[in-house]
Amino acid sequence: MDETGNPGPEIRLPRRATVKDVARLAGVSAGTVSNALSGKRRVDDATRGRIEAAIAELGYIPNIAARGVRTGRANTIALFSSMPTAVAAGPSKLGFMMEIAASAAMTALNRNVALVLVPPIAGPAEALRNVSFDGALLVEPAEDDPFLALLSSRAIPTVVIGEPPVAAGRHVELHYGATARLLVRHMLETGARAFPLMLGQSRRQSHAAFERVYLEEMAAAGLAPRVIRVDETGGEAAAAGAIRAELAAAPGLDGVLVPVDALATGVMAGLRAAGRRVPQDVRVATRYDGIRARTETPPLTAVDLHLDRVSEIATEALLDLIEGAPPAEIPLPPLPLLVPRASTLATPAEG
Amino acid sequence: MDETGNPGPEIRLPRRATVKDVARLAGVSAGTVSNALSGKRRVDDATRGRIEAAIAELGYIPNIAARGVRTGRANTIALFSSMPTAVAAGPSKLGFMMEIAASAAMTALNRNVALVLVPPIAGPAEALRNVSFDGALLVEPAEDDPFLALLSSRAIPTVVIGEPPVAAGRHVELHYGATARLLVRHMLETGARAFPLMLGQSRRQSHAAFERVYLEEMAAAGLAPRVIRVDETGGEAAAAGAIRAELAAAPGLDGVLVPVDALATGVMAGLRAAGRRVPQDVRVATRYDGIRARTETPPLTAVDLHLDRVSEIATEALLDLIEGAPPAEIPLPPLPLLVPRASTLATPAEG
DNA sequence: CTTCTACAGTAAAACGTTTTAGCGAGCCCT
DNA sequence: AGGGCTCGCTAAAACGTTTTACTGTAGAAG
Incomplete structure (x- = not known):
């Protein structure tokens, strides 16, 4: 877990290492480093070895934002809580939402995606302006839910937890x-x-x-x-x-x-x-x-x-949807008990 | 909340509007649009008016990732749960963490920052590779906490909730x-x-x-x-x-x-x-x-x-820290009851 | 009438990635 | 031996912002 004490590793880098630094050290081009990392194209084993060594030596960590600019993906999904604020603020809804949040966060991170929490504090438009995400989980929206309206008008991939009020995209059955x-x-x-x-x-x-x-x-x-x-x-x-x-x-x-x-x-x-x-x-x-x-x-x-399972199913389905996987039937969660x-x-x- | 029915707004944009589109429509340069939005430099009132009209017409929403590349800020903070997985997985720790998460998410979004949840699922390095954030909240780290080690070795702004095991940066007293x-x-x-x-x-x-x-x-x-x-x-x-x-x-x-x-x-x-x-x-x-x-x-x-208040204090302090505000004393939460x-x-x- | 300064704007560089287009080397097939 | 392939790589463009360096205009100061 910790480095075996190589001499003087506590020198502060003036800036974070970039893909170019790695490329230079490994004697390849930036594009090759990118390919080695993503696996999108073949890279010779010897070359890959040098790249991995360089990454380790520099402690390189990719800049997610820069990647996002190019790929258009944020590697993030949002969990919206759409309940009327009065109810949402209390400990009751909090529990409901947070049970879902915890399970969704785990599932998402397992697939290298982060979960952001969007409280019902500002209007939905306000939220869009401040966080970027590839898709959204929406919990039990009401018929005139402003979040649902926004998400579908923007064509943002969305999975609803519970039955959606209008024939929206996909949802997980809450029975x-x-x-x-x-x-x-x-x-x-x-x-x-x-x-x-x-x-x-x-x-x-x-x-x-x-x-x-x-x-x-x-x-x-x-x-x-x-x-x-x-x-x-x-x-x-x-x-x-x-x-x-x-x-x-x-x-x-x-x-x-x-x-x-x-x-x-x-x-x-x-x-x-x-x-x-x-x-x-x-x-x-x-x-x-x-x-x-x-x-x-x-x-x-x-x-x-079975909110944990419901949330897991919803998250998996959302990620599939975002990644453009062939649309499959969303599995039913276990029956309520x-x-x-x-x-x-x-x-x-x-x- | 909804647009007054101007004709044919349901045409799907082939791509999201960018700052250049806004600039073109308003008859200015992209830089000016940026300045109008951020308020970092003065923009003539008449010009600003045209820009705002263009923004409204195009439904422009800034690309957060692109902004992040340039500014180096992610406008996101992370909440780490560092507890041993066995305990963290159970409903007990879940409650503790989630009480904090809910309150932190509200406070953060009030300051235009999103909160991402980082479950203790993968190693801390794994987490860094998948989510980007400007700072971290760390809940009651143990003495040999790997997250704390990583965060401080990377010099990531961090606020600890509870007394930190080593003289780390800043913390909120849990009494x-x-x-x-x-x-x-x-x-x-x-x-x-x-x-x-x-x-x-x-x-x-x-x-x-x-x-x-x-x-x-x-x-x-x-x-x-x-x-x-x-x-x-x-x-x-x-x-x-x-x-x-x-x-x-x-x-x-x-x-x-x-x-x-x-x-x-x-x-x-x-x-x-x-x-x-x-x-x-x-x-x-x-x-x-x-x-x-x-x-x-x-x-x-x-x-x-008083976890809600504790979390609010921690979040505010973290955001101040990130924004480079003059280091002020972190207020004490109310005494335990x-x-x-x-x-x-x-x-x-x-x- | 100059010169200086403030103002409001522009063009282009920069951020760190991914992706595209292309290139040379080696190999196989005739 | 020459044409076509595949392989592994490179150089450069592209993504959408912000920021820098600059420009022209207008008014104030001398």
């Missing part, structure tokens, strides 16, 4: 329908009979899928459905208010399905304030098994979406 | 001593009298600080100290084994202080296996208030390190 069915059926199995579905107001595919599946399953079970829409930007307080209003209107309520975890936290607060016990009086379940679900009291039943927790589990004594 | 004191005193206050300190074996400043403060405080309290070192790469299993051995040797043990949260999880498992109740028989506390601490049963007393949880709280009935 919205299966996730919804898993949760609705679990509510039914735990004995809930009068449980509304609480959704955000933004136009998202996951909301639509939840609503569709919920209505289907309730109809099949012969139960009366009830869908509550809450303004996500209102955060937990809005959800708490909404559930209290609902309790007043429907005192027999015995469960709530709240896919958005930030809203679920609000619902829990609202239930506590109304003196309802979870799970004895009301069962609660949410979608993303993140820090919010796990640290509620009691912890919330949720779903393992229910993680039952105390918020829906009947107490042992009840059995 | 190791204060954190340790907070925890040791809390253990004492909750009535623990025979509680060992369990540390990893890697040479880290935070370990050293914990050991020093622990020994001090135990001496002051007239109690017998006991420090256990566990190989971190052994993960939770190693910690579980270590605590069981300790219980056998010292049955009177009534607490454990385990700064590394992955080890704390192992200790909890070990205690459960040995039939000891937490907190009634044994009190347990850890350092980082992440997902591990919060989701243990019972949840672990931990410390709020104890988050007492059930793992050390006496049951109400006990009072």
Whole structure:
């Protein structure tokens, strides 16, 4: 790992070694050095040996920016978080995004590509002006997502995580329908009979899928459905208010399905304030098994979406797309897995 | 946000507009466009107006790589995670790193700089070959950290988060001593009298600080100290084994202080296996208030390190350093805050 | 009426790579 | 022996910026 102490290597180079320095030392031209490095054209073994020796001696590291100018590639992909800032800033979305980010960064670096994080801080145009990237991962865009609009208008290779709102390019399935069915059926199995579905107001595919599946399953079970829409930007307080209003209107309520975890936290607060016990009086379940679900009291039943695998698949697909690989089917991630927790589990004594 | 429908804007440009295109359209030279954009030299107001009109019309976006070649700046900073892979891969370190990443990404983009994530996947040299950046954030490096060695040998501007092992450049204080004191005193206050300190074996400043403060405080309290070192790469299993051995040797043990949260999880498992109740028989506390601490049963007393603020300070300092701002004192982040949880709280009935 | 300076602009060099076009040597095939 | 190939290499162009060195104009100062 460290150099065997050759004499005086701590002389500061006045400037970083370039491909020309390597070429001179190896007695070849710059083009040959480039070819030796990239493997794009054959280089004689003896020559390659001299080049590698020169590289080692000079500690040469290619200038990525210069390479990018010539090749037009940045060797970088961007992860956009497109959620409304109010939600994105909180620890909930942070967890979701960051689980994806960590896995994507690993996968990307394995293929010699760096991952840059683009927070939802400035407008999408602002972001383009400051970072350069060959493609983008976009997490669960809403229907009018400005990032999605920008990316597709600029024809930037993009892979969406989750179902895209418009028939965009490529996406990785997040199994919205299966996730919804898993949760609705679990509510039914735990004995809930009068449980509304609480959704955000933004136009998202996951909301639509939840609503569709919920209505289907309730109809099949012969139960009366009830869908509550809450303004996500209102955060937990809005959800708490909404559930209290609902309790007043429907005192027999015995469960709530709240896919958005930030809203679920609000619902829990609202239930506590109304003196309802979870799970004895009301069962609660949410979608993303993140820090919010796990640290509620009691912890919330949720779903393992296999985000690490989803993110890996998305990253691989994006890199293939960028490299112009023949378009292949994007593999399906594993099916979602229910993680039952105390918020829906009947107490042992009840059995 | 969207263009007012001027006719036929959906024509695909054969190539991205360049500064020359803008210059031609505005009737000036490329240099003038550059000056107008950067503000480095004065440009007549009328001229600037024409340039801005041209930019808008062409949808011009500067090529960051090309700019980088000329200026030598990448407008990017890197976040290195240097932890041993075994630990880094788990969700625990992930949380720690990702809390920092999210906050750093926001701060950086506010100053028109992108943040790239460098996972500990390849060697540090490998990383340098694939991403270009102007400076680096390094999180809690160990004494022989290869990233730290590389960064300082290459004279890359670096800000360390936490106390650096060698007198490196600049760092943001993580208040190791204060954190340790907070925890040791809390253990004492909750009535623990025979509680060992369990540390990893890697040479880290935070370990050293914990050991020093622990020994001090135990001496002051007239109690017998006991420090256990566990190989971190052994993960939770190693910690579980270590605590069981300790219980056998010292049955009177009534607490454990385990700064590394992955080890704390192992200790909890070990205690459960040995039939000891937490907190009634044994009190347990850890350092980082992440997902591990919060989701243990019972949840672990931990410390709020204000990572978001720490990360913000570090990022600002790094950017100042890169931009050659006059070296100013790096502000201190807020003092750590104890988050007492059930793992050390006496049951109400006990009072 | 000069001379000096400030101003606002231009042309071209420079940054470090990759890629293109071309070249000479050796070999194989007739 | 000569034509055509392949091989391994070189020189130079190209990528899109920023920066340098310069130029002409206009006004101020003497």
